[in-house]
Amino acid sequence: MSMRAAIVVGATGLTGSALVEQLCEHDEYISVTVIARRKLTYTHPKLEVKIRDFDRIEENDIGFAHELYCCLGTTIKKAGSREMFEKVDFEYPLAIASLAKKRGIPHFLVITAMGANENSPFYYNRVKGKLERDLEELGLQRLSIIRPSLLVGNRDEFRLGEKAGEKLLKLAQPLLIGPLKRSRAIEATQVAKAMIIIALYGKQQPVTIYPSDELATLEYPEVPEEDISREILFNWDKLNEGEKVNREVVINRDKYKLEETVIDKEVHFRQRDQDN
Template identity: 70%
Template sequence: MRSAIVVGATGLVGSALIKLLCESEEYVSITAIARRKLDYEHPKLTVKIRSFDELGEQDIDYAQELYCCLGTTMKKAGSKSEFEKVDFEYPLHIASLAKKRGIMHLIVISAMSANDNSSIYYNRVKGKLEKELITLDLPQLSIVRPSLLVGDRSEFRLGEKMGELVLNVVNPLLIGPAKKLRSIEANQVALAMKVIALHGKKEPVSIYESQELANMAMPQPEEEEEISREQLFNWSKLEQEQLPPLDDEVMFDHAKLREKEVKRNNRNIED
């Protein structure tokens, strides 16, 4: 049985992931590290309200996996420095703490076009994060690169909502190499992250693109083949074999038993 830590548990993917792990048979304990209280409660769930600026080694317990779902937008962050703090500095610091605590697997959400040489600022920050995480030499690092995330957000984002509406129409037309541009449900990304933790690649560093995430599902348990009564007991072979007769000393012989009783009674009379 496993335990997990989820950082960024109030976001679109993080909140879906928390529910998925809590309702999973594979996990017995889930710790959410968040800046505010969650709307979700579960007996398996422990919530730690923390400021990420002050997060220390003592705040990270041991777990099999740490899922990092942190992310914001430039509009919400308000400045490039605040954006980089959430999307670069915090994940990198958390990864460093996880390594110190002996957590074997970090699974982090990046972006589809992450590239530290990109002309697009958002993609460049995500690429820089990936590069620094790889340099950190973690026991196991899985980088998840979803395309545009869709789902029920607690906050309204006009740009992403418009993109979601457009892609709902365009998605079926995106085939072949363009298929990777399709939007992806946050619930599916959460499921893919769980699949990666339990059944993913075992390399030190793995990168999962959006199309691969969209196709992931939990493996179905193999059904045990039902063994018939005829297979358990080979009646035809039993019928063909000649069973040797039991030794008469072993058999329950009533006549022999009466004979022994008569002899015992005669001895008693003679005595």
């Protein structure tokens, strides 16, 4: 098993919150650090939350990690102005990516949008396109750009426009075939899962763009079951070889490694009720 550490920004949103939960439950990760402006309701032994002001975030606020997942995003209505929208969707991700590069984090994953294009006639897509362009120019060791279609799932906040779009896309889903398939709505939980799969098994190249239709099909590779021969399976002497102790795994956040604590104690098995 690998011992990986991850950092997540934008963890209070629809995809970010799903991503944090999946990372904490994943066997590959022993440490998940969230940088957020407010506390999370979700807790886990692997999880550490750092409350920070993104306008004043510094290099020391970002520790080492194998991946930094950026799920920052808002709407113009919620932000209150185009200026504030660009802060959240453009300036903050770019600043965090720059700090991640300085800290030597090898992989930066960022959510943009399906129509991201700096020359788009639509303001939202232009901002996302500018972000992609500047991130590529930053020269990150590995950059994965996640371009989902309309995200669906249970939000803490109600967004009338997105709810209406979600219903329309669900009705039109059977008609979206061929090239139109990429416009299908996608579950935020699937996008979160796809990001982890990309981190662990994705293309090893400087910049990769993942469109929504590809994100929707990503699944964990099948792990072949270990073939244990009958001789070993029923050879109790063989199975009982070695030191007979119990071991507990302890997370050491400072060193990001597993340490073993040996506990000498007997193991008692409860006898099964014969009536069952």
